Amino acid sequence: MTTTTAEVKYEIKDISLAAMGKDRIEWAGREMPVLRQIRDRFAKEKPLAGVRISACCHVTTETANLAIALKAGGADAILIASNPLSTQDDVAASLVKDHGISVYAIKGEDNDTYHRHVQIALDHRPNIIIDDGSDVTTTLVQERPNQLSDIYGTTEETTTGIVRLNAMFNDGMLTFPAVSVNDADTKHFFDNRYGTGQSTLDGIVRATNILLAGRVIVVVGYGWCGKGVAMRAKGLGANVVVTEIDPVRAIEAVMDGFRVMPMAEAAPIGDIFVTVTGNKHVIRREHFEVMKDGAMVSNSGHFDIEIDLESLKEMSESDRYVRNFTQEYKLKSGKSVIVLGEGRLINLAAAEGHPASVMDMSFANQALASEYLVVNKGKLSPGLIPVPEDIDREIARLKLQAMGIDIDTLTPEQIEYCNSWTVGT
Incomplete structure (x- = not known):
């Protein structure tokens, strides 16, 4: 009211x-x-x-x-x-x-x-x-x-x-x-990369209180947000895997030192999944079926559609909250999948953005x-x-x-050179 x-x-x-x-x-x-x-x-x-x-x-x-x-x-x-x-x-x-x-x-x-x-x-x-x-x-x-x-x-x-x-x-x-x-x-160079990178992992840690070092973290999407999450996860000692649909971004992820593979191959090895694609159902039924027992899935894209939660509910016999923003789905197969922040923006659901x-x-x-x-x-x-x-x-x-930082400015000679096509090497 x-x-x-x-x-x-x-x-x-x-x-x-x-x-x-x-x-x-x-x-x-x-x-x-x-x-x-x-x-x-x-x-x-x-x-x-x-x-x-x-x-x-x-x-x-x-x-x-x-x-x-x-x-x-x-x-x-x-x-x-x-x-x-x-x-x-x-x-x-x-x-x-x-x-x-x-x-x-x-x-x-x-x-x-x-x-x-x-x-x-x-x-x-x-x-x-x-x-x-x-x-x-x-x-x-x-x-x-x-x-x-x-x-x-x-x-x-x-x-x-x-x-x-x-x-x-x-x-x-x-x-x-x-x-x-x-x-x-x-x-996007700063908010998407540095903001999302830090705050996403902050949300995951606040929700779970787990150690990220040594875990396999699967970053789904390598746009500016995905780059930030992957970079920060690597800095905390995680083994980072990237999934992508864009070949240029996939090459970039490889050159940045990450393993790149399809989600079908990443699903069985991931400990923590972070979706940052802005697209629908990038983690879905066939991926849940092959995940490790206790695998954690989270989203840092805007809408709660990146994880197919409806299919996960259909596959589950029960669910319960084990911590704030940490929901365990018990699959009919006997395994469990943990959903963080109800599949919504984990950095804002469980942390402060x-x-x-x-x-x-x-x-x-x-x-x-x-x-x-x-x-x-x-x-x-x-x-x-x-x-x-x-x-x-x-x-x-x-x-x-x-920030108290100064940078250089072009000299008159440099300005003239930049505006000229007649001066060569």
Whole structure:
């Protein structure tokens, strides 16, 4: 049920958790100097004044700092959860109580509640949608075509969402600009690789308290997220196996020192499986059948579709929780398969998601992409558009500056050489 306090509408677990959330939001903010600089400028210039923004994101301390920056810029923003298990309830409470931001998010909310919150996000009649998986955007197109005229554009945070937007564009349904924040260099090189790499293993360890050294960890997919997970698992002493469908990525994994094989060959030897593909049922019945007794499966892709849980339930005679976020399925064959985090994002279900220092750049992209959509309202072509290079490079420059790191600049002679075709060796 929606509650209203001092004109702020919300649906959260418990408003009394706000004090704890306030401290944690401030702690994360210390690690987000780029977003802080953007927030300070937004507070002075108000580039988002009067703009209605509906943000569908993981409700974490880092997202809270983005929401605060958007409000500082003058936006009329509301926030809903992008995943039923990724909400930090104390953070949601603080955003409502301390910052006057409407939040609709409860950790563990069921699918009906989630979809109702998506409708609430659209009831806000957004000019800009900040999406994480494109659920709000696709619902808008399918169910609310009368609101399309309100839309300046959307921004998308995830690989999964970009895949959906591409499909929408190919079907002629993406009739407005969508900024591909996920593909910005200052996003995927760092958030996807270093953020996902560390936080995924953090979630696995928090859920299980197992030693990773010496285990066979199968990383399913070698995109930027898979590269990060494989790199960090190797650093912790695991024997890493990679499965892939893309021959170029497969070669890259081999050259990076990993064993590469089909899932059919990896399934019998893996101790822990991590899916990071953004695709459906990459671990399924035939793989469960040959897994070791006690094999653990987890997902760090956006949606809970990468592991075929329906088939696993059909193969099982019983299931039980042995730890928080650790569910043992007893197969009819007598073996067991352990599912972590209900097959949802393990880094957010069992841990706290990406470290703030890396989300600093991702959410700086979101804030500046929102400003870009406002400044260029009516001027941008429909379809996926990249984050402008000058924004991407400025975020990197600000991050280096905050880290106290200087880099070289080209000399006049070097600039002349780069712009000339007549000078050879």
